[in-house]
Amino acid sequence: MRIVAAGTLVLALVCTDAASAATKKRPRLKAFASCTQLVDYARAGAKRTDGGIGVTPRAVPQPIDAVTTPPLMPPPSPTMTEDTAAKAPSVAIGGSVPDFSGTNVQEAGVDEPDILKTDGRRIFAVTDRTLRVIDVASSTVTGTLALDGTGHTLMLRGDRVLAIAAKGEGFVRQPRPVAPEPGFAPAPAATIVTEIDVSGAPKVMRTMEVPGRFVDARQNGAVARLVIDSVPQPIADPGSAGVRDFLGRTVLKSNLSGKTFRRNLAPCDAVTRPAQFSGLDVLAILTVDLDRGMYSLDRDGVMAGAQVVYGSESSLYVASHRYVRALETQGQAPANMTTEIHRFDVSDPTKTVYRASGAVPGFILNNYALSEHDGKLRVASTEEPSWAPRTESQSTVTVLDQQGNRLVRVGSVSGLGKGERIYAVRFMGDQGYVVTFRQIDPLYTLDLKDPTAPKVVGELKIPGYSAYLHPVGEGRLLGIGREGAGVQASLFDVSNPAAPQRLAVHPFGTGSTPVESESHAFLYWPKSNLAVIPLQTYGDAPFQGAAGITIGANTLGEVGRVVHQTAERGQVPIERSFVIGDRLYTLSYLGVQSSSLANFGALSYTAFN
DSSP, X not given: OOOOSSEEEOOOOOOOSSHHHXXXXXXXXXXXXXXXXXXXXXXXXXXXXXXXXXXXXXXXXXXXXXXXXXXXXXXXXXXXOTTTOXXXXXXXXXXXXXXXXXXXXXXXXXXXXXXXXXXXXXXXXXXXXXXXXXXXXTXXXXXXXXXXXXXXXXXXXXXXXXXXXXXXXXXXXXXXXXXOOSSOOOOOSEEEEEEEEOSSSOEEEEEEEESSEXXXXXXXXXXXXXXXXXXXXXXXXXXXXXXXXXXXXXXXXXXXXXXXXXEESSOGGGEEEESSXXXXXXXXXXXXXXXXXXXXXXXXXXXXXXXXXXXXXXXXXXXXXXXXXXXXXXXXXXXXXXXXXXXXXXXXXXXXXXXXXEEXXXXXXXXXXXXXXXXXEEEEEEOOOTTOTTSOOOEEEEEEEEETTEEEEEEEEEXXXXXXXXXXXXXXXXXXXXXXXXXXXXXXXXXXXSTTSOEEEEEEEEESEEEEEEEOSTTEEEEEEEETTEEEEEEEEOSSTXXXXXXXXXXXXXXXXXXXXXXXXXXXXXXXXXXXXXXXXXXXXXXXXXXXXXXXXXXXXXXXXXXXXXTTTEEEOOOEEEEETTEEEEEOSSEEEEEXXXXXXXXXXXXXX
């Protein structure tokens, strides 16, 4: 496939309903020769699935925007507010940009979409369906732009911002995929992609409406790749359905030329399908060169779905659990599940090329369950569907290697956490770390040096669990999770994989943190040995804001806390934290606050009106 300067809709996935079938029935992609052939195939599939309804990953209602107005909390003792904050001196940037933190991403050099981006001079934040540009030097809002859609997320390249949102009734993508459950998943009507020039006051250059749900995206340099799952609406009379019922229409509007372009999601002869029926979704990868914009689009697709996206410098992987035909199974879900994974080559910035497919047993938690190292893919999965709780679960780490057009299993280790499921995964070089949980938290350490013989070399059993793991120095891991109803941070020594230890634990009390399900909410600043997490606690002295964790060689402490509040609303949730120079910046729907990185003392506040 060839891509001319900008966009590519390619595809991705499939899934079988038995682990043994994964080795016997490898994915075979077959192209449709014409629209007639595509429609005949899709009509037959719609008839046997009663209009397309089956066992699919469920969608859940999410807030109207990622940062939006929450329930109120009473104000605590006097602290930083927009009324009492003293204006701090301007940040002196001059001709250079100070050190700053970007989005917390899985792989260095591969950016991920989020509700906030910065280049060290400017802050770009989307709250309540509005893009705001904040000048760091003056701590002022220099531009705003109202955006269509809900659940916005941003990608940044120089003076160009790509805003991605769902067009619908508030059903937006989940921060992290979960195991599939029976039920029909209402999909948003479309995904809205807005290309914005931010060289001055923000202005819309182009908008594109794509039929389907935004799954996730990755950015390598100037090239952003958006994964879209287009789900046709239930069809009452499949026999009369046409090509637009199955492919949908893409609408591109240019504010530069004043022209509007309408076309099918992909040409019929550019759509492929797996040999084994995998539903009527069309999975597409939209490739956009942010240096050039969305003016050109090459479109290809595959009839399959998508739940998890992982990207490295040279590859993009898309994974899915197989569509299950509810009527043909009399409402019974399969005893075993297999997740299939498709690899796309992204080493050439001018094109995205499908390379191979493979499968692992069970389901995967999220993108951190996948990791590419030395050309091989490591995958952590749990072998128990959520609809079969009486089946004893276990987890497996599988190593896949590309051989021709297949991702072939070259090694695996099973038996992790029997009766439990995976709560967190982190792969780092030749080592792997897996947290499973039911009543206690086994932290498994894995030796992956020999991809043909991965092995568990250590296990640490402690109460509670970690839902997110982050490397914080040589031989150290920081875990964010909980014990019972309480939020806690744990410092682990994994320098000796055979004998992992928990060196310190810092409890925050009964409450919650979004880091458990959204890794972008976590900040680690290695220069200060500092981690920051959004936090909400309950009890006699409720708190809502952000907490800073100091990380010593064998200790954890708390450097301070930050709150955003007003007399009317009290404390409100802090969604993101980031560093520019010697300041900590925090974002809420009220605005952006800067604080001293040394002691979290409030310095300035930029309110969103």
